[in-house]
Structures are given as C-alpha cells and as structure tokens.
Amino acid sequence: MKKQILFWSMMSWMVSVGLPSFAQTVEDFKPSEVNQPGKLYPQVNSERKVRVQISAPEAKVVQLDLGGVKYDLTKDEKGVWTGESAPQQEGFHYYQLNVDGAAVPDPGTIYFYGAGRWGSGIEVPAHDADFYALKDVPHGLLSEMNYYSNLTKAWRRCFVYTPAGYGDNKDKRYPVLYLQHGSFEDETGWGRQGKTNLILDNLIAAGKAVPMLVVMDNGYATKPGEKSPFAASIFEEVLMNEVIPMIDAKFRTLSGREDRAIAGLSMGANQTMHIAMNNPGHFAYYGGFSGTSNYPSTEPLDATTFLNGKFKDAKAVNVQFKVFFLGLGTAEPHPFPGVVKAFRQMMDKQGIKYVYYESPDTAHEWLTWRRALNEFAPLLFK
Amino acid sequence: MKKQILFWSMMSWMVSVGLPSFAQTVEDFKPSEVNQPGKLYPQVNSERKVRVQISAPEAKVVQLDLGGVKYDLTKDEKGVWTGESAPQQEGFHYYQLNVDGAAVPDPGTIYFYGAGRWGSGIEVPAHDADFYALKDVPHGLLSEMNYYSNLTKAWRRCFVYTPAGYGDNKDKRYPVLYLQHGSFEDETGWGRQGKTNLILDNLIAAGKAVPMLVVMDNGYATKPGEKSPFAASIFEEVLMNEVIPMIDAKFRTLSGREDRAIAGLSMGANQTMHIAMNNPGHFAYYGGFSGTSNYPSTEPLDATTFLNGKFKDAKAVNVQFKVFFLGLGTAEPHPFPGVVKAFRQMMDKQGIKYVYYESPDTAHEWLTWRRALNEFAPLLFK
Structure with missing residues (x-):
C-alpha cells in the first residue's frame, strides 16, 4: 500500500515537472545570471523552467x-x-531561438562558445553554486595569450589562470594544470x-x-593546410613541444613531472589521457x-592492447600517477556511462588505483565539469 | 571645362559607391575576419559593401x-x-539582423559589447590595418581582473594589458595608461x-x-542602490581611490605622475578630462x-568658467601635461566636430599646447579610436 502511494506520488511529480503543458507553472521567474546588463529575459x-521572451x-x-x-512560444497583442x-x-545549458x-x-x-558556435547560454541555479560563486576572496587573473605555432603555422590562443599573489611573490614558482575543453568547444570554455x-x-x-597555474589551450590542432575535422590532430605535439615550453619560459612555473597535471573533459579527457x-x-x-580514451566503445577493454598496452603494467602506472581521477555525471547520455564503466572495469581488473567522482543529476554539461574540477584540483600537488 | 569633367566624374563615383541599387556589385566578397570559426557569412x-546571409x-x-x-534581403528557393x-x-561597425x-x-x-548590447560586428578591412594586425612580434597578455568596489558595493571588472617581457623582467617597473570606453560600451571594448x-x-x-601597462575599466559606476543611467557617476572616485591603488599594489608599476597617463573615447574622453x-x-x-568635456555643446568656451576654470591658468596647464592629445575622425557626425572645435578654439585662445590628430574618413567608430591610440601611445612616458 505504501509502495502504491509512493508510485502515484512519483507519477504525479513526473507529470508536474516533466510535462509542462499539463502543469501549472510557478510564477517565481528571475532573470538568468548570464543575461546581458539590464536584460530581463531569459x-x-x-x-x-526556462522562460524566454522576444519581440517579433x-x-x-x-x-x-x-x-x-523545441518549445513553441505564444505571441501577445504587441507582437512579443x-x-x-x-x-x-x-x-549551465546552451540554447538558441x-x-x-x-x-x-x-x-x-551573453554568449558562449559551445555546440560549435558562439551562442546563448542559460544558468539554472544549482543548489551547490557556492563553490563557483564570485566571492570576497583574493582573486587570480585570467589572461589571454596569443602565440604563433610553428607546427600548425597559425596563430593560436590560450588562457592562463594565475592565482592571487602570483604578482606579489616574485620569487615563488607554481605548479601547472593543463586543462582541456570538449568537442565543438574551444579555449574560452573553461574560463x-x-x-x-x-x-x-x-x-x-x-x-x-595549493596555488597553481591553469593553462587552457585549444584542443584543435592540425598540420598546415589540413583544415577538415577529419585531419589528424597534432594537439599532443603542439602542447608538448610548444605550449609547455612557452608557459615554463613566460611564467614562474615548477617544471618537474610532480608539478604538472593534465585533465580534460569529453574529447579533452580522451586527448589528455593519450598525452x-x-x-x-x-x-x-x-x-x-x-570521457576516457576508449570512447565511443563500451566494450570490455584488454589492457594488453588498449592504448598500445599503456595500462598493462599496473605497478608502473600506479607509480607514475600520484592521482588518476575520473569524473562522470549520473545523468549523462549514452555512450558516456558505458564508456567510462568499461574503462573502470579494466582499471579495477588491473589493480590500478584511481579516484572516481560522480556528479549527481547532471548530464554531459558544464555543471558536471565544474564539480569534477572542484573535486580534482584539491588532490593536486600535495 | 576641366571642372565640369571633374564634377561629372565625381557624380559618377558617388553614384557607384553611394547608391548600390543603381550600381553593379563587385563579386569579390570575402568572409569578415571577425566571423565565427568556419562561418562564411557575413x-x-x-x-x-557588407553581404549577409541567413536561413529563415x-x-x-x-x-x-x-x-x-535597414537593407532588405531576398530569399532563394531554399529559404536562404x-x-x-x-x-x-x-x-569596425556594429550591426544586427x-x-x-x-x-x-x-x-x-563573434560578438562585441557596444550600442548597449552584446551583438554582431563586421570588420571592413582598412588600408592601414597593419598597425593592429596580429604579427610575429613579442606579445603581451590581456588579463581579466575581478575586484570588489567598496564605493559601489558591487563586483566590478577591469582588463589589464601587460607588455611582452613583463613576466621575465622581475624587477622592472612600468608606467600605466588608464584607457576608457564610450557610452553604451564597457571594459571589454578597448581589448x-x-x-x-x-x-x-x-x-x-x-x-x-615604451613598454607600458594599459588598464581598461568600466566607466559606469554609481552609488549603491542607484542604478538608473541618470544616477550620478562616481567613476572618478572608483578610479582614483580603488582602481589605481589596486593596480599599483598588484602590478609592478611606476606610480609617479609622470608615469601615469589617462585617456578615453567619447564619454570616456569627457570623463577622463575631468579626472x-x-x-x-x-x-x-x-x-x-x-570627445571633450564641453560635450554636447558646440558654443564658444569661456576658460574662466569652463570646468570651474581648470583651463584658466594656461601656464599651469602647460606645465601639468607633458602631452595633451585630442583625436577626431573627419567623418564624425554632429555634434562631435563642433564640440571638439569649440574646445580647441578655447585651447588656442589660452595658448595651451596640445597635439591634434585627425583620422581620415572615419566616423564615431573604432577605427578612429584605434588610430588615435596608435598616435597617442608613442608620445607617452618619454
């Protein structure tokens, strides 16, 4: 009996939140925090629920x-x-009209690069938004840096976060996290x-x-003349031979292996695992x-062949990594849960240590990745 | 006779460039350099001429x-x-569809803040675009900085340009130019x-x-609770009491008066002249x-009363400023030419030295201001 009541109250909840046309909408809408100055909508x-308004x-x-x-809007007598x-x-979600x-x-x-375009975004307030709120604490700088790549024969751009105090502590050197975006995104996404x-x-x-630098580069890099998305990526070469030496030269970094971390989301997770x-x-x-480098496959992995056997020698991998971290949202769509699961099963079978974090009720979107970064960064350089 | 020929050839030129409906369009269109990656239009x-295309x-x-x-577009059979x-x-011009x-x-x-909104921009290649081209020279950093203002009781943001070499020369200190945007623009415009x-x-x-820092702040600042555009500006207080001390504390600046410059465009020219x-x-x-502080008036200025007589003592003003610079586009609309002319007439009458630069064939737009900065910056800190 109790189970039946639970069932029906859940059904009624699903109807109320899942099928807006049947449901009363709660009239407590507030402007999104990523609206343009002075704009009341979205x-x-x-x-x-997200409410939009446009005069047309x-x-x-x-x-x-x-x-x-696609949700149909309705027009009032003024054409709004x-x-x-x-x-x-x-x-955070991307959207368009x-x-x-x-x-x-x-x-x-305001606009964001994602889904292969500069376009609109909406911020649905998260219950744990405090960890990424702009608060009265010392703030670092986010710096835009143009550089010419001899490997791609093109100008490229990265963003560098330097922590509060970097400018004052003239002799202090800092560890560095290299942090990569996903597919159809760019170097602006993380910042x-x-x-x-x-x-x-x-x-x-x-x-x-610990205070650290974070370098966010563009994960798309191809040889000169190769512009198609199917051209072979030379991002690894650009990062290892151009970006890291440049950052170590231009910033006060610590450049030992134990002072350098690399991470990424989705395509970036795949790329940085290879690297x-x-x-x-x-x-x-x-x-x-x-993301993991077996993407998009959800098949069981054979450690002797996967990534040319890079995970074969569990002992060596356990020595190599002070932290090997995997993150995933519990609401991610296929194939991500299966991909990461297959990778973890390989790791478990091999006896390779890793930290696994699940972001509750988030999909393949930025709240998953903000939370993952918030869990990962405290584990670094300690 | 020669005059008549000149007249008719000018008329024919005006028709060809000024009245597109009568003119053949030259089919050598190229994508604008501020298009999104991979986008062919505008x-x-x-x-x-600017050609746009959109599927609708x-x-x-x-x-x-x-x-x-407003130019009407025409639809093809595919709805483009x-x-x-x-x-x-x-x-550079702002526009919308x-x-x-x-x-x-x-x-x-890609999008720009101007005309009171984040919106589209088009870059019509200038014959002298080389001075602001991305070239193979050492590049500085453009850094985004959040700070809390006790005067406005709000978070504010500025951008700071640090020149190439700033990170390497740990003991070198740099002069600073404070550079302000115009009305309906913000701290992102100059960068x-x-x-x-x-x-x-x-x-x-x-x-x-000479290598210098450039600080670009938001020129809109009002007391807490006053949000209307008609609220009194406290930008001068914010700049003098909060921004300059913060920049001098966080960056390796030279902080004497001869190491500090201030400039602005339009509203920013007016504000910074006061300051x-x-x-x-x-x-x-x-x-x-x-822009000058008599805006929008084009009436003759009385130096004994204008800005509370700040230009009355010509000798003192000539001692105060190592460079007093005015810039204007030759194609600016009313009232800007008259405003600046009235101000210059007052300066001439007073015998106050200034440098005057005219940007050929540009209006109240960014090419005027890029050129003015390119003329002004070489005069500083020498």
Whole structure:
C-alpha cells in the first residue's frame, strides 16, 4: 500500500515537472545570471523552467530550442513572444531561438562558445553554486595569450589562470594544470562557462587547493593546410613541444613531472589521457571528466592492447600517477556511462588505483565539469 | 571645362559607391575576419559593401540593420536570405539582423559589447590595418581582473594589458595608461574591438612606444542602490581611490605622475578630462578621442568658467601635461566636430599646447579610436 502511494506520488511529480503543458507553472521567474546588463529575459523559476521572451511582431512561429527540444512560444497583442521549457537540470545549458526558421542567439544573454558556435547560454541555479560563486576572496587573473605555432603555422590562443599573489611573490614558482575543453568547444570554455578562475580562487582561499597555474589551450590542432575535422590532430605535439615550453619560459612555473597535471573533459579527457600515457616523464596527475580514451566503445577493454598496452603494467602506472581521477555525471547520455564503466572495469581488473567522482543529476554539461574540477584540483600537488 | 569633367566624374563615383541599387556589385566578397570559426557569412567586398546571409525559410521580411539603415534581403528557393549594404567606411561597425521584426545578432559573427548590447560586428578591412594586425612580434597578455568596489558595493571588472617581457623582467617597473570606453560600451571594448593589445604589441616591438601597462575599466559606476543611467557617476572616485591603488599594489608599476597617463573615447574622453584636471598630481598625459568635456555643446568656451576654470591658468596647464592629445575622425557626425572645435578654439585662445590628430574618413567608430591610440601611445612616458 505504501509502495502504491509512493508510485502515484512519483507519477504525479513526473507529470508536474516533466510535462509542462499539463502543469501549472510557478510564477517565481528571475532573470538568468548570464543575461546581458539590464536584460530581463531569459528567466528561470524554482521548477528550473526556462522562460524566454522576444519581440517579433511579424513572425509566424517562434521557438525556444533547448536541450534537444523545441518549445513553441505564444505571441501577445504587441507582437512579443513568450514561452517556457520543461524543467531543466541544474547548471549551465546552451540554447538558441528559432524565428520563422532562423536559428539565432537570444539577444538577452551573453554568449558562449559551445555546440560549435558562439551562442546563448542559460544558468539554472544549482543548489551547490557556492563553490563557483564570485566571492570576497583574493582573486587570480585570467589572461589571454596569443602565440604563433610553428607546427600548425597559425596563430593560436590560450588562457592562463594565475592565482592571487602570483604578482606579489616574485620569487615563488607554481605548479601547472593543463586543462582541456570538449568537442565543438574551444579555449574560452573553461574560463567562461567553466568558471575555472572562480573555482580555483575559492579552493585556494579556503586552503583546499595549493596555488597553481591553469593553462587552457585549444584542443584543435592540425598540420598546415589540413583544415577538415577529419585531419589528424597534432594537439599532443603542439602542447608538448610548444605550449609547455612557452608557459615554463613566460611564467614562474615548477617544471618537474610532480608539478604538472593534465585533465580534460569529453574529447579533452580522451586527448589528455593519450598525452599523459605517452609522456610519463611529464605528468604525475591525470583527470578525465566525462570521457576516457576508449570512447565511443563500451566494450570490455584488454589492457594488453588498449592504448598500445599503456595500462598493462599496473605497478608502473600506479607509480607514475600520484592521482588518476575520473569524473562522470549520473545523468549523462549514452555512450558516456558505458564508456567510462568499461574503462573502470579494466582499471579495477588491473589493480590500478584511481579516484572516481560522480556528479549527481547532471548530464554531459558544464555543471558536471565544474564539480569534477572542484573535486580534482584539491588532490593536486600535495 | 576641366571642372565640369571633374564634377561629372565625381557624380559618377558617388553614384557607384553611394547608391548600390543603381550600381553593379563587385563579386569579390570575402568572409569578415571577425566571423565565427568556419562561418562564411557575413562578407565584405572591395567596394566595402557588407553581404549577409541567413536561413529563415518561414520568414516574410529579413533585413540587415547597419549604420542606421535597414537593407532588405531576398530569399532563394531554399529559404536562404541574402543581401548587402551600401559601401561602408573602413573599420569596425556594429550591426544586427531583423527577422520578421525580431532584432537579433547575426549567428555568423563573434560578438562585441557596444550600442548597449552584446551583438554582431563586421570588420571592413582598412588600408592601414597593419598597425593592429596580429604579427610575429613579442606579445603581451590581456588579463581579466575581478575586484570588489567598496564605493559601489558591487563586483566590478577591469582588463589589464601587460607588455611582452613583463613576466621575465622581475624587477622592472612600468608606467600605466588608464584607457576608457564610450557610452553604451564597457571594459571589454578597448581589448576586443579596440585591438589595444595588438596596437601596443606592434608599437613596442617597433621601438615606437615604451613598454607600458594599459588598464581598461568600466566607466559606469554609481552609488549603491542607484542604478538608473541618470544616477550620478562616481567613476572618478572608483578610479582614483580603488582602481589605481589596486593596480599599483598588484602590478609592478611606476606610480609617479609622470608615469601615469589617462585617456578615453567619447564619454570616456569627457570623463577622463575631468579626472585629469581634478587630479593634477596624478597624471602628466591626457588623451581625448572623439570627445571633450564641453560635450554636447558646440558654443564658444569661456576658460574662466569652463570646468570651474581648470583651463584658466594656461601656464599651469602647460606645465601639468607633458602631452595633451585630442583625436577626431573627419567623418564624425554632429555634434562631435563642433564640440571638439569649440574646445580647441578655447585651447588656442589660452595658448595651451596640445597635439591634434585627425583620422581620415572615419566616423564615431573604432577605427578612429584605434588610430588615435596608435598616435597617442608613442608620445607617452618619454
């Protein structure tokens, strides 16, 4: 009997949060925190529904395109279109508007690079947002750096986080975390929607993480003339032969292997696992958020052949890494859970130590990766 | 006779560049250099016409809204709308698209803050673009800095350019230029569409300017609770009491008056002139680009009353400023030419020395200000 009541109350909850057309919407919408200055829309309510609004007097159909679903808006007598989504997961989501078939950014938000474009984003307030809040603690700098790559014969850009105090402590040297974005994203992601600077500022101020530099480069790198997405990546060569020497020359870094970490999300997790395993003399810490190098396969891994047997010698891997970290959101779509599971089963079978973190109720999105960074950074350089 | 020929050839030139509907368009369009990665539109041709393209199959009217003019686009059988503007002036322009009455950013470009919004921009290649090109010279860093203002009781942000070599020369101290944006713009403008970092990189590499820091803050500052645009500005207090002390504490600056310059564009020229004149012990250099503190008046100025008589004692002003610089585009709209002219007439009458620079064929836009900075920076700290 109790089980039946539970079942029906769950069903009613699912209807209320999952099917907005049948449900009353709670009218406590507030402007998203990543809106442009002075812009009232988009908004988010306590049910985590997203409401957008745009004036388009002559339009026939206006839609909100969010999380793979297109929601029809309705027009008022002034030609202003308004409408809302179903409840969203906590955290940051990319979205766009559709005006009579034109897919465009919402003029209400600031813009982010993701999904292969500069476009709109919405911040659905997370219950644990405090760890990446802008707080009254000492703040580091996030610096944009242009550099010419001889390997790609092109200008490239990276962002470098230097912690509070870097400018004052003229003789102090710092360890470095190299932190990579995912596919269809770029070097701006971790410093912008990823909140890397604020996460590190807060961790360092609380004494939870040691002061460190974080370098965020662009993970797309191909030989000159090869521009297609199918061209072979030379990101590993660019990072190892150009970026790391440049950072060690231009910043006061510690350059031993125990002072260097590498991590990435999704495609970046895959890339950086290759780089960490190919260059054991350079990295003592690895973080893979929502991805491993067996992607997209969910098949069992054979340690004698996977990545040319790099995980075959468990003892050597356990010596190499002071921390080997994996992170995943519990709501991630196929194939990510299966991919990471297959990798972990290989690690377990081999007896290789690793830290595993699950982000509750988040998908293949930035709240998963903010949380993973917040768990990973305190483990570094200790 | 010669005069008549000249007249008619000028008329024919005006028709060809000024009235696109009568003119053949030259089909040598190229993607704008501030397009998103991989985006083919918007484009610019050798006549400096801007062509945009967007898919909007269900739309009735799609327009390009550029330079105060709305240009109708035409739809092809696939629902893709294309069209172009009249010839534009060289340099950077803000614009937007209009889809059935919805004013939206063009999904083809990266975005810039100006005209009171984050929106699209187009770069019409300038014949002298080399001075702000990304070249193989040593590059400085452009750093984003969050700080809490006790005066406004709010988080604020500034950007700080540090020149190449700042990280290496641990004991060297640098002079500082404080550089302000115009109205409806923000602290991102000078570092983004203003190309400040590239202009300084190139000038310093060529030995034309001395290595300096450039600090770009947000010119909007009001007391806590006062948020309307009509609230009294306390930017001067924020700059003098919070920003300058913070920069002098966090960076290796030279902090004497002869090592500090202040400049701004439009509203920022007006603000920084007030600040320079109110704080003679702090600034030995002033730059006003497309603006002076008599704005918007074009009436003759009385030096005994203007700015509380700050320009009355010509001898003192000539001693105070090692360089007093004014810049203006020759194509600026009313009232800017008249405003600056009235100010210069007062300066001439008083016998106060100043450097005057005119940017050829540019309006109240960023190419004027890039050029003005390129002329001003070499005069500093020498």
